[in-house]
Amino acid sequence: MTPQRLERIHQTLSLRQPDLTVLTDEVHKDRNLSAIVRTCDAFAVPEVHCVWPGDQYRLRRNQTAGAGTWVDVQTHPAIDTAIDHLQQQGFTICAAHFSERAIDFRDYDFTRPTALMLGNEKEGISEQAAELADEHLIIPMQGMVQSFNVSVAAAIILSEAQRQREVAGLFEHNRLDEETYQRLLFEWCQP
Amino acid sequence: MTPQRLERIHQTLSLRQPDLTVLTDEVHKDRNLSAIVRTCDAFAVPEVHCVWPGDQYRLRRNQTAGAGTWVDVQTHPAIDTAIDHLQQQGFTICAAHFSERAIDFRDYDFTRPTALMLGNEKEGISEQAAELADEHLIIPMQGMVQSFNVSVAAAIILSEAQRQREVAGLFEHNRLDEETYQRLLFEWCQP
Ligand SMILES: C[S@@+](CC[C@H](N)C(=O)[O-])C[C@H]1O[C@@H](n2cnc3c(N)ncnc32)[C@H](O)[C@@H]1O
Numbered sequence: 030m031t032p033q034r035l036e037r038i039h040q041t042l043s044l045r046q047p048d049l050t051v052l053t054d055e056v057h058k059d060r061n062l063s064a065i066v067r068t069c070d071a072f073a074v075p076e077v078h079c080v081w082p083g084d085q086y087r088l089r090r091n092q093t094a095g096a097g098t099w100v101d102v103q104t105h106p107a108i109d110t111a112i113d114h115l116q117q118q119g120f121t122i123c124a125a126h127f128s129e130r131a132i133d134f135r136d137y138d139f140t141r142p143t144a145l146m147l148g149n150e151k152e153g154i155s156e157q158a159a160e161l162a163d164e165h166l167i168i169p170m171q172g173m174v175q176s177f178n179v180s181v182a183a184a185i186i187l188s189e190a191q192r193q194r195e196v197a198g199l200f201e202h203n204r205l206d207e208e209t210y211q212r213l214l215f216e217w218c219q220p
Numbered sequence: 221m222t223p224q225r226l227e228r229i230h231q232t233l234s235l236r237q238p239d240l241t242v243l244t245d246e247v248h249k250d251r252n253l254s255a256i257v258r259t260c261d262a263f264a265v266p267e268v269h270c271v272w273p274g275d276q277y278r279l280r281r282n283q284t285a286g287a288g289t290w291v292d293v294q295t296h297p298a299i300d301t302a303i304d305h306l307q308q309q310g311f312t313i314c315a316a317h318f319s320e321r322a323i324d325f326r327d328y329d330f331t332r333p334t335a336l337m338l339g340n341e342k343e344g345i346s347e348q349a350a351e352l353a354d355e356h357l358i359i360p361m362q363g364m365v366q367s368f369n370v371s372v373a374a375a376i377i378l379s380e381a382q383r384q385r386e387v388a389g390l391f392e393h394n395r396l397d398e399e400t401y402q403r404l405l406f407e408w409c410q411p
Pocket residue numbers: 124125126127146147148149150151152153154166167168169170175176177178179180182183
């Protein structure tokens with residue numbers, strides 16, 4: 030490992046935002062999931078939480094792990110327990126979801142601990158998950174098509190989260206706890 | 221056609237921005253191109269201009285046309301003539317491209333007539349195209365991975381263009397010329 034590479038790893042770790050995460054509710058296409066994970070890495074999101082469709086839980090958990098060398102991809106068996114797990118940790122669950130109670134994503138305060146929940150390519154967010162979510166966010170659309178590709182929606186919203194966190198100075202100091210920092214440093218330095 | 225549907229078509233046409241467009245420099249995956257076209261529709265971009273890799277010009281022109289019922293997908297034989305064509309029409313060519321002269325995409329004024337140029341999945345924007353471009357824009361990245369998926373990059377930048385144009389009041393009045401409006405109205409009303 031070159032000193033430049035090590036420096037880059039330290040730099041990246043020191044920008045990571047432990048209080049910003051993504052939760053996927055049965056997003057099933059690998060290419061969408063890997064685009065989401067890639068976007069998370071770029072916007073300093075350290076973890077992605079996934080719930081898989083139907084009985085793909087076992088099948089997928091390893092496959093997906095590969096998608097993120099730089100992002101921890103965690104699998105949950107069901108959406109209700111995943112939401113509960115994140116709420117227990119203090120996250121506000123924001124469903125990217127069209128509904129009566131949805132607000133424009135730019136009006137949400139992303140400096141709060143936030144888990145952005147994204148829905149399945151066909152069905153969107155399940156009824157149960159929509160109900161359990163603390164907030165619903167929409168990206169206003171001006172065309173004929175009814176929705177964005179899910180990885181595109183994720184990127185548009187996370188870009189706004191990044192912007193707000195930059196303005197708020199949340200990238201100015203390391204925000205990972207010492208244990209997580211050292212664990213990731215060790216993992217990322219493996220050849 | 222229901223009156224609601226016709227109303228929706230009029231509504232969409234009246235938001236279309238004739239002075240905002242996208243130009244792809246050898247983006248070759250159909251799924252990326254269709255995600256870009258879908259995003260263009262949602263952000264009121266009426267046309268996408270494409271240059272295909274290698275000898276796929278003939279092969280692809282029809283295939284792609286199908287991707288956009290609501291967005292005109294135009295094929296050009298080469299990037300230099302495509303850029304020239306758009307510059308002649310008054311567009312500033314903005315390459316989404318990492319370079320010394322690149323500026324943060326949020327610092328660019330998207331109320332100007334703008335063609336956003338996106339590069340190939342592997343090679344990025346060609347040297348020739350980068351040189352011919354009027355501006356280079358980057359989306360700052362804070363992770364280990366070096367670039368976004370191309371359709372994700374397009375969406376992040378177009379979302380900012382939409383935001384700026386909203387602030388500037390560019391969605392308040394119809395901006396298509398009468399001929400284009402009537403042509404699209406006719407096409408979109410076909411069953
Ligand atoms: C292809 S969409 C699902 C469409 C589904 N028919 C529906 O009505 O929800 C996949 C996911 O992308 C996200 N998404 C797409 N467009 C969005 C928008 N304009 N605002 C918020 N989220 C969006 C949502 O999380 C959605 O569940």
